[in-house]
Amino acid sequence: MFDDSSGTVLDEIINARRTYRIFRPGVPPAVHIGGIIQAGLAAPFAAAAVGGKGHEYFRQFFVFPRGSRDLVIAGGLLMQKVHMMAEELEMQMKNNPSLRPKVEPFYCRLEMIRKAGVVPGVETAPYYIVVAERKGYPPVEQQSLAHCLENMWLKATSLNLGFQLVSVTGQMGPDPEFCRLLGIQPDVFELNGCAVGYYQEQLPPSIRPPAELVTRWME
Ligand SMILES: Cc1cc2nc3c(=O)[nH]c(=O)nc-3n(C[C@H](O)[C@H](O)[C@H](O)COP(=O)(O)O)c2cc1C
Structure with missing residues (x-):
C-alpha cells in the first residue's frame, strides 16, 4: 500500500x-541507465499479441554510448532515413498539393535535421537507446513501446536526467543495415528510441489545461 506522500512524489515527477x-x-553512470531500462521493462505489454514461447524476450534494449563506433554507424543510417523521408514527402506534396498544409510542418522539421547534419538526440546526448518490441497480432507494438518509453522517461526524470524521444528510430524496423547493427532480423521488431543525459538547464513544468476544462462526465 502507498501512503499520501507517494502520490505527491509521483505527481511531482x-x-x-x-x-x-x-x-x-x-556521462550518467551505467547504473542509472540500468534503472531506466528496468522501468521500461515494468511497462505494460500486449500479452495476447506477443504471446508464444521459444524466442528471446519480446522487448530488447540497445544502448549506444556517445563516441562509440556503433553510434556513428547508427547516426549515419538514421540520417539517411531522414533524407529519404524528406525526399518522399517532397514528391508527395508535388504530386498532391492539397497535402502540403498538413505535411509541411513535419517536412520543415526534416529539412532542419538535414541542414543540421545530425539527428537530434543521436550523438548530441551521452546515450542513445533503441527499444525493440517483437511484432505480433494485432500490430500494437508502437503503442507498447510508447508505454515503455513513458516509464523510462519518468524514471529518468526521477534521477534528474534529461530525456528526448528520437522518433525517427520508429522508421528503422525494416532497415536491413540498422537491424544488422542491432543483431536482429529486419521486420521482426518495431523500434523506437530516446536520448538520455544530464540536461543543460532545468525546464519549468509545461503548461497544460486544468482537467475540468477538457473532461466531460458522461451520464
Ligand atoms: C509520439 C511522439 C513523438 C515525439 N518525437 C520527438 C522527437 O523525435 N524529438 C523530440 O525532440 N521530441 C519528440 N517528441 C516530444 C514532443 O515534442 C514533446 O513531448 C512536446 O513538445 C511537449 O513537450 P514536453 O515533453 O516538454 O512536455 C515526441 C512526442 C511524442 C508524443
Missing part, C-alpha cells in the same frame, strides 16, 4: 517530465 534537447557533456 509527472509534472517535472519535460523534453530535453540540450545535454551537458558529463
Whole structure:
C-alpha cells in the first residue's frame, strides 16, 4: 500500500517530465541507465499479441554510448532515413498539393535535421537507446513501446536526467543495415528510441489545461 506522500512524489515527477534537447557533456553512470531500462521493462505489454514461447524476450534494449563506433554507424543510417523521408514527402506534396498544409510542418522539421547534419538526440546526448518490441497480432507494438518509453522517461526524470524521444528510430524496423547493427532480423521488431543525459538547464513544468476544462462526465 502507498501512503499520501507517494502520490505527491509521483505527481511531482509527472509534472517535472519535460523534453530535453540540450545535454551537458558529463556521462550518467551505467547504473542509472540500468534503472531506466528496468522501468521500461515494468511497462505494460500486449500479452495476447506477443504471446508464444521459444524466442528471446519480446522487448530488447540497445544502448549506444556517445563516441562509440556503433553510434556513428547508427547516426549515419538514421540520417539517411531522414533524407529519404524528406525526399518522399517532397514528391508527395508535388504530386498532391492539397497535402502540403498538413505535411509541411513535419517536412520543415526534416529539412532542419538535414541542414543540421545530425539527428537530434543521436550523438548530441551521452546515450542513445533503441527499444525493440517483437511484432505480433494485432500490430500494437508502437503503442507498447510508447508505454515503455513513458516509464523510462519518468524514471529518468526521477534521477534528474534529461530525456528526448528520437522518433525517427520508429522508421528503422525494416532497415536491413540498422537491424544488422542491432543483431536482429529486419521486420521482426518495431523500434523506437530516446536520448538520455544530464540536461543543460532545468525546464519549468509545461503548461497544460486544468482537467475540468477538457473532461466531460458522461451520464
Ligand atoms: C509520439 C511522439 C513523438 C515525439 N518525437 C520527438 C522527437 O523525435 N524529438 C523530440 O525532440 N521530441 C519528440 N517528441 C516530444 C514532443 O515534442 C514533446 O513531448 C512536446 O513538445 C511537449 O513537450 P514536453 O515533453 O516538454 O512536455 C515526441 C512526442 C511524442 C508524443
